[in-house]
Amino acid sequence: MTASFLILRIGDTRLALPMTAVREVLPLLPIDAPPGLPRPLLGFVTLQGRPVPVLAPHLLLDPHAPLAGIDLFAHLVRLRDDICLLVDRAEDVVTGAVGPLAPGHSLNAAITGELPLADGEVAHVVAVDRLLLDGERATLAALTAAAATRQDQWTAT
Template structure:
């Protein structure tokens, strides 16, 4: 079965995100990074007055990785269904194709579910619903609610 994917660049790595999981691709926006946020939450962006968490997929897939600088050419990929934004170096293209399976041994939390041929290269297909564990989703929801309360307090002041 052929599916469509958004091809993302993070450093030297290419990821393929199912297009059905993508709400929108945004240019780099100011990220409000409150102190004490757990890795891999970089902070929050305000979209239509509501805070949306920004995650670093690089740190989700490699817990030892760090995001030191963010280029102005970076993109935020907002996931559907109230999902977070993913910070990527670049949203490169949309591609269609058949996904080759990948061994579960080569996938962190089973988040990488296959490989998509892209030209002479391969993009790792990620399942957005597997990027976070249930406990991490609950923590992210609590932090997002706290950010929304802070934003309301600032607006009321």
């Protein structure tokens, strides 16, 4: 089956997100990072007056990966479930058929296949709903609510 995907670059890795999961691609915005956040949560950006969490997908897929500096030309990919992913680059939108995944590359079932690209490389297809566990989603929701409360307190003064 053929579908449309947003191709992302994170370091040397290319990921493919189904376009059905993508709300918009944004330039890098100021990220508010209060202390004590879990490692994959970089902080929050303010969109339409509300905090939206920003996650580092490479840390979700590999918790031991180093956290490098953020490039000024990075992109935020806002997902339909109101989470942003910080990526080095949102490269292109392509249409293609997903091929089988090489054994051992599933990364906790978050990677569901490989998408061949025109340049001969492949992009790993990400199942967005599998990036976070249910408990992680609940924690993220609580942290986002706390960020909204903090933001409301600052604007009320």
